[in-house]
Amino acid sequence: xxxxxxxxxxxxxxxxxxxxxxxxxxxxxxxxxxxxxxxxxxxxxxxxxxxxxxxxxxxxxxxxxxxxxxxxxxxxxxxxxxxxxxxxxxxxxxxxxxxxxxxxxxxxxxxxxxxxxxxxxxxxxxxxxxxxxxxxxxxxxxxxxxxxxxxxxxxxxxxxxxxxxxxxxxxxxxxxxxxxxxxxxxxxxxxxxxxxxxxxxxxxxxxxxxxxxxxxxxxxxxxxxxxxxxxxxxxxxxxxxxxxxxxxxxxxxxxxxxxxxxxxxxxxxxxxxxxxxxxxxxxxxxxxxxxxxxxxxxxxxxxxxxxxxxxxxxxxxxxxxxxxxxxxxxxxxxxxxxxxxxxxxxxxxxxxxxxxxxxxxxxxxxxxxxxxxxxxxxxxxxxxxxxxxxxxxxxxxxxxxxxxxxxxxxxx
Amino acid sequence: xxxxxxxxxxxxxxxxxxxxxxxxxxxxxxxxxxxxxxxxxxxxxxxxxxxxxxxxxxxxxxxxxxxxxxxxxxxxxxxxxx
Numbered sequence: 001x002x003x004x005x006x007x008x009x010x011x012x013x014x015x016x017x018x019x020x021x022x023x024x025x026x027x028x029x030x031x032x033x034x035x036x037x038x039x040x041x042x043x044x045x046x047x048x049x050x051x052x053x054x055x056x057x058x059x060x061x062x063x064x065x066x067x068x069x070x071x072x073x074x075x076x077x078x079x080x081x082x083x084x085x086x087x088x089x090x091x092x093x094x095x096x097x098x099x100x101x102x103x104x105x106x107x108x109x110x111x112x113x114x115x116x117x118x119x120x121x122x123x124x125x126x127x128x129x130x131x132x133x134x135x136x137x138x139x140x141x142x143x144x145x146x147x148x149x150x151x152x153x154x155x156x157x158x159x160x161x162x163x164x165x166x167x168x169x170x171x172x173x174x175x176x177x178x179x180x181x182x183x184x185x186x187x188x189x190x191x192x193x194x195x196x197x198x199x200x201x202x203x204x205x206x207x208x209x210x211x212x213x214x215x216x217x218x219x220x221x222x223x224x225x226x227x228x229x230x231x232x233x234x235x236x237x238x239x240x241x242x243x244x245x246x247x248x249x250x251x252x253x254x255x256x257x258x259x260x261x262x263x264x265x266x267x268x269x270x271x272x273x274x275x276x277x278x279x280x281x282x283x284x285x286x287x288x289x290x291x292x293x294x295x296x297x298x299x300x301x302x303x304x305x306x307x308x309x310x311x312x313x314x315x316x317x318x319x320x321x322x323x324x325x326x327x328x329x330x331x332x333x334x335x336x337x338x339x340x341x342x343x344x345x346x347x348x349x350x351x352x353x354x355x356x357x358x359x360x361x362x363x364x365x366x367x368x369x370x371x372x373x374x375x376x377x378x379x380x381x382x383x384x385x386x387x388x389x390x391x392x393x394x395x396x397x398x399x400x401x402x403x404x405x406x407x408x409x410x411x412x
Numbered sequence: 413x414x415x416x417x418x419x420x421x422x423x424x425x426x427x428x429x430x431x432x433x434x435x436x437x438x439x440x441x442x443x444x445x446x447x448x449x450x451x452x453x454x455x456x457x458x459x460x461x462x463x464x465x466x467x468x469x470x471x472x473x474x475x476x477x478x479x480x481x482x483x484x485x486x487x488x489x490x491x492x493x494x
Contacts, residue, residue, distance in 0.1 A: 073429050139452035 234339020
């Protein structure tokens with residue numbers, strides 16, 4: 001039996017509350033420019049009064065940025081969650097040197113993850129229907145709301161004609177998207193996969209729904225801190241181009257990292273409480289596959305949501321998987337800067353973490369009051385810290401108990 | 413009502429993503445790539461902007477952009493005159 005194909009990353013793209021573009025997003029994280037702020041979301045005359053809602057939103061001109069990138073008008077034809085996938089896809093494919101490449105015609109997969117769908121369009125439509133008692137819905141409501149809208153928009157834009165679909169697993173959606181794309185390459189069915197995710201749920205009604213879960217902070221996200229009291233929602237999208245190593249080398253592409261471990265598991269336990277076993281299983285599988293448990297330095301990009309339960313469980317899982325070397329691994333939690341992008345969380349943290357590894361700088365965890373002694377980890381605090389990591393472990397643990405852990409090795 | 417006509421053309425160009433220069437009276441809706449979804453999107457935008465209601469069968473005799481525009485103009489003007 002031949003050994004499985006090696007998979008490398010050749011393109012990155014992102015839009016986030018930290019900035020438009022992967023580089024701007026990275027710089028925001030590196031410089032500790034937190035984007036979580038208090039907002040008042042007005043849902044119109046039929047809704048209850050607004051109230052303080054912490055969230056991280058894209059503050060720049062997303063539509064203008066995307067129209068400039070793709071070189072045409074988009075207008076109101078896409079819901080924001082599709083728009084947040086299109087720009088990053090263009091950026092990643094462009095960096096990979098694959099715009100209009102022949103491989104897109106057949107041997108390229110496109111898989112994006114989203115925890116939700118076109119919530120902005122849905123809420124506007126519902127307001128028209130239930131609030132204004134409008135008798136007709138906008139004709140583009142269905143194509144704008146459906147969870148596969150972003151992959152269709154990206155496929156149409158770049159003529160990607162291999163396997164194209166969306167996946168959903170709440171906060172691990174884009175982790176599963178990356179895993180699925182890698183599986184297409186590993187099996188030999190595709191040479192390239194465009195993977196990632198997007199999410200745009202900072203809307204008045206959806207955020208009330210999240211508050212109902214009792215997992216939201218009334219102020220901000222403080223991962224691994226004493227006094228942490230929940231998560232803050234963010235929005236954005238991120239895309240990676242991954243491809244077979246030999247395919248990348250044959251065309252002389254610049255290799256950014258190697259995707260060397262994929263660990264997937266399900267807790268099958270509880271809607272909102274994490275399980276130590278499920279997290280350890282996913283992380284352990286990914287780390288063993290990548291062969292990084294021999295004491296080398298691993299940058300750990302934690303799920304780090306800032307909820308009391310998640311962070312304690314994740315710290316315990318890191319100790320269980322890394323053993324003696326656990327206290328020496330630099331730990332980051334960038335949701336403290338860009339908020340929780342839910343279906344896009346893994347992808348945005350992947351983009352930030354991969355640039356961090358290449359730059360040799362770990363971005364700081366923000367909003368720390370005092371490290372929680374129940375999370376005895378080497379937390380990167382204050383400002384970006386120089387690191388020499390051989391690999392990055394990227395964790396995502398979704399509500400409903402769906403876990404992904406990915407390991408990317410530094411490419412020299 | 414040249415101002416209204418100009419406003420409507422701008423709205424159609426924006427809503428249906430059609431180059432404004434192509435929006436001339438003799439162009440057929442097919443030439444413009446204005447399919448049924450595009451037509452309803454424009455109708456929706458006009459209804460929202462001008463607070464009018466456009467009947468489902470309003471375009472049954474429309475075959476080119478000129479007559480399409482005339483229907484929209486007529487509805488808005490009727491509302492304004494009321």
